[in-house]
Amino acid sequence: EDQVTQSPEALRLQEGESSSLNCSYTVSGLRGLFWYRQDPGKGPEFLFTLYSAGEEKEKERLKATLTKKESFLHITAPKPEDSATYLCAVRVTSGTYKYIFGTGTRLKVLA
Amino acid sequence: DAGVIQSPRHEVTEMGQEVTLRCKPISGHDYLFWYRQTMMRGLELLIYFNNNVPIDDSGMPEDRFSAKMPNASFSTLKIQPSEPRDSAVYFCASSLLIGPQHFGDGTRLSIL
Numbered sequence: 001e002d003q004v005t006q007s008p009e010a011l012r013l014q015e016g017e018s019s020s021l022n023c024s025y026t027v028s029g030l031r032g033l034f035w036y037r038q039d040p041g042k043g044p045e046f047l048f049t050l051y052s053a054g055e056e057k058e059k060e061r062l063k064a065t066l067t068k069k070e071s072f073l074h075i076t077a078p079k080p081e082d083s084a085t086y087l088c089a090v091r092v093t094s095g096t097y098k099y100i101f102g103t104g105t106r107l108k109v110l111a
Numbered sequence: 112d113a114g115v116i117q118s119p120r121h122e123v124t125e126m127g128q129e130v131t132l133r134c135k136p137i138s139g140h141d142y143l144f145w146y147r148q149t150m151m152r153g154l155e156l157l158i159y160f161n162n163n164v165p166i167d168d169s170g171m172p173e174d175r176f177s178a179k180m181p182n183a184s185f186s187t188l189k190i191q192p193s194e195p196r197d198s199a200v201y202f203c204a205s206s207l208l209i210g211p212q213h214f215g216d217g218t219r220l221s222i223l
Binding site: 031034036041042043044045046049087089091096097098099100101102103104 | 115144152153154155156159166167202204209210211212213214215216217
């Protein structure tokens with residue numbers, strides 16, 4: 001069964017304290033891994049797409065990486081405005097496309 | 112540019128009533144997705160359309176749920192009859208080709 005697991009469930013960081021969020025997956029027919037940010041009361045906001053192992057994408061303080069079994073979202077010197085829930089999702093194909101989301105990591109950055 | 116627009120933002124109704132959620136995708140996008148989000152199960156894909164045609168509805172929980180896309184700029188998700196376990200936040204998303212999805216801000220549905 002295709003599965004996506006994110007860890008940790010919740011993370012509290014001091015401003016400036018770098019860390020990484022993990023998204024591990026067991027799927028067949030991977031056609032992309034996506035990272036989203038979700039603020040309370042809002043829909044998920046797209047951050048990155050990764051397609052193949054070894055690929056990396058960066059945006060401001062965020063960097064996403066991908067291996068054959070997992071993806072990491074590295075947050076360098078976070079600020080309080082980085083506080084949000086970070087979701088990863090995989091797109092798989094088995095006839096039609098399917099999107100499977102992890103349950104997210106709730107990040108709180110303290111000033 | 113206007114993003115994905117969903118209405119209503121909040122809906123509270125009694126068990127057994129019909130509920131209709133509405134979505135206007137981003138202009139030019141050819142894929143439209145309906146999701147349900149709960150604390151227990153996270154985001155679950157219910158159904159998606161390509162060029163107004165339903166492609167995969169395997170995530171629709173049961174026959175009480177139905178979705179339509181009569182044209183490229185409008186879609187509905189209907190629950191009839193509604194039950195308390197349907198309470199959740201429902202999101203609509205759209206994408207161009209099979210690229211990243213852009214989400215609306217959701218409809219928070221409470222069935223009493």
